[in-house]
Each structure stands twice: as structure tokens, then as C-alpha cells.
Amino acid sequence: MASGECVQLNNGKWVWEPDSKCGLCFEDDLRTLANRLRDMNKPACATNNVGEFEVGDRVWSCLHGWGTVSHLKNQYKYPVTVMFDSDTNAIYTSSGRYYANDCLPTLFHDEVKPWPNPLKPVKIPDVPVDTPLWVRWGVGGAWTARHLQKFEIVDGKVKAHCFDDGKTSHTGGTPTSLWNEWSLVNPNA
Secondary structure (H helix, E strand, C coil): CCCEEEEECCCCCEEEEECCCCCCCCHHHHHHHHHHHHHHCCHHHHHCCCCCCCCCCEEEECCCEEEEEEEECCCCCCCEEEEECCCCEEEECCCCCCCCCCCCCCEECCCCCCCCCCCCCCCCCCCCCCCEEEEECCCCCCCEEEEEEEEEEECCEEEEEEEHHHCCCCCCCCEEEEECEEECCCCCC
């Protein structure tokens, strides 16, 4: 990626400031940079009024959830002390940062909803029991013919429970362990 750094302007917005030796950027570099700046300029983080806290304020932390400002000690680097509903104490800078060098605050006067997960949700396929499948334990493993017992989502991936030795639900087959990879068509054909 092109060299440089993200810099916060006086208006609170983040911009890219290239080094003097920054060359031409590739399309992927520009897309990555645009996504990074978009995330850094999220309105939820840039517009929350976290600069002034008072004892008794109800606050929300990205790390600990809801809590109440219990102490203010203006002479310290971390003047804001919060007692969270989970019986955890934490200290923050006057601008709501957990660490003074954090580029964004994590303590707010209202709950900050995370932006949508960019990953597509995983759905279990609508495939009937006893459907013939080709399965294998992992990449490089041999494909084996089995009949489907059920699908299961594990670590964000759809994995297949199948009956052993070519049996089906009608022939008294017992489910095996989860198969890591599966296909409805013969991958070897």
C-alpha cells in the first residue's frame, strides 16, 4: 500500500496524508484506504459528546457496557472513573479514551451500535436427509460418497453429518463425525 498516515483534522475528520515519496496507488490500495477512512469517520464515534463527564452520568463503554461515572480527578491523566453494572471499575481520559493514545474514544453518553457485519450470514442449505453427498475431512483429503443425515454450522462454515458406509436413515445408518467439506456433485468427475 502507498505509504503515509491517517491524520485527524481540527474538525474531527480523518484524512490520508501521503509521505513525500508516495507513488501511484493500486485500486485495491485505494479501496482499503477508503474503507479505513470511512471507519475512522463513523458518526457514532466522531459526534458523541464525550468531552465532559460529571459524577453520576450514565455512560456506555465498548468494552464493559453500561456504568456510572463515580469519580472525577481533574489533575490526573485519566480523570474519569466509571463503576460498571458488571461491578468492574475502569478509568478514562477526559475525552473518553481507555488509553491516552487511542485514536478513538470507547466511553460514551449513549450506547454505540456497531455498524453491520460485512460478512454474509451463513445459512443451512435446504437439502433433504439421505441426499447423496461427496465429503472429505479437509483440503487435500480424498472425497468419499456418503448420505446426508443433517447439516450444522461450525465456526461460520456449513459442515455435514453423514451416515457411515453408504447407509441411509432407512437402512439403520449411524451418523459420523462432522465432515469439513461437502459437495452435491462428484468433485473428481
